Amino acid sequence: MSKILPAPYLSLFLLIFWLxxxxxxxxxxxxxxxxxxxxxxLYTNRGRDFPAKIHKPLKAIEYxxxxxxxxxxxxxxxxxxxxxxxxRIKPALIEYPLDIVGEVPITVLAxxxxxxxxxxxxxxxxxxxxxxIHALNxxxxxxxxxxxxxxxxxxxxxxxxx
Amino acid sequence: xxxxxxxxxxxxxxxxxxxxxxxxxLIGSVGLARLPDFMARLHAPTKSTTLGVGGVILGxxxxxxVTTAFSWHELLITIFLFLTAPISAHLLAKxxxxxxxxxxANTRDLRAQPNQYSDED
Numbered sequence: 001m002s003k004i005l006p007a008p009y010l011s012l013f014l015l016i017f018w019l020x021x022x023x024x025x026x027x028x029x030x031x032x033x034x035x036x037x038x039x040x041x042l043y044t045n046r047g048r049d050f051p052a053k054i055h056k057p058l059k060a061i062e063y064x065x066x067x068x069x070x071x072x073x074x075x076x077x078x079x080x081x082x083x084x085x086x087x088r089i090k091p092a093l094i095e096y097p098l099d100i101v102g103e104v105p106i107t108v109l110a111x112x113x114x115x116x117x118x119x120x121x122x123x124x125x126x127x128x129x130x131x132x133i134h135a136l137n138x139x140x141x142x143x144x145x146x147x148x149x150x151x152x153x154x155x156x157x158x159x160x161x162x
Numbered sequence: 163x164x165x166x167x168x169x170x171x172x173x174x175x176x177x178x179x180x181x182x183x184x185x186x187x188l189i190g191s192v193g194l195a196r197l198p199d200f201m202a203r204l205h206a207p208t209k210s211t212t213l214g215v216g217g218v219i220l221g222x223x224x225x226x227x228v229t230t231a232f233s234w235h236e237l238l239i240t241i242f243l244f245l246t247a248p249i250s251a252h253l254l255a256k257x258x259x260x261x262x263x264x265x266x267a268n269t270r271d272l273r274a275q276p277n278q279y280s281d282e283d
Binding site for chain 2: 017020021022023024071072074075076077078079081082083089090091092093094095110111112114115118120121122123132134136
């Protein structure tokens with residue numbers, strides 16, 4: 001099985017992607033989509049040197065929706081900061097110590113931080129064990145680090161088992 | 163096709179979604195001009211645009227689903243946006259960091275060893 005489908009989630013994603021591009025579902029398109037979804041990962045798999053396994057797919061879907069809600073909140077937050085003329089912002093560069101390991105989980109975490117309220121990931125420390133975050137408006141950085149840890153990193157740790 | 167084909171509820175929904183989307187896109191652009199330094203400016207376009215584009219896309223999905231056939235492929239735009247927004251923000255932030263652009267005076271640097279994040283030895 002793993003020989004034909006080296007990356008099952010990539011295949012699923014490609015199939016959905018293909019059907020979305022076509023914007024209709026007919027048997028012919030589904031068959032063609034399935035062929036592409038098997039063939040493309042077979043061809044590109046030799047370029048993948050970052051193995052990552054999702055151990056808990058359901059948790060990953062939950063994570064996605066949590067992220068969606070947080071992105072909405074973050075939009076409102078930033079809009080409020082922009083529109084309030086009197087509010088003085090308190091930017092800070094924060095060092096965020098990583099608990100998780102592996103390229104893919106850290107990339108997902110860094111992207112999550114960039115998409116959520118008032119924080120952007122700028123750089124990873126040379127030893128790869130900490131991220132540098134620019135926060136737009138932060139009072140208590142310890143609290144921010146703790147909230148990212150328990151809201152996102154713990155969940156990613158469960159999803160990727162790393 | 164013209165807008166009169168839309169039932170009243172869809173008319174209200176689509177127009178409010180598009181206006182909300184446009185509003186957030188505008189706020190993002192205002193933020194780009196108003197915030198004090200490079201790093202702070204980055205926050206506005208990366209975040210506010212997701213809701214701005216999201217509103218317009220939702221409006222488009224509802225409009226075409228009501229008037230013609232069920233339409234989902236606008237969702238691809240959202241997927242691409244969610245994939246590319248953090249990466250471009252990351253690259254810009256990284257460039258700003260390494261070029262040591264001026265930061266506003268009240269930015270606190272809480273890094274233990276700032277040199278661990280730079281290329282210089």
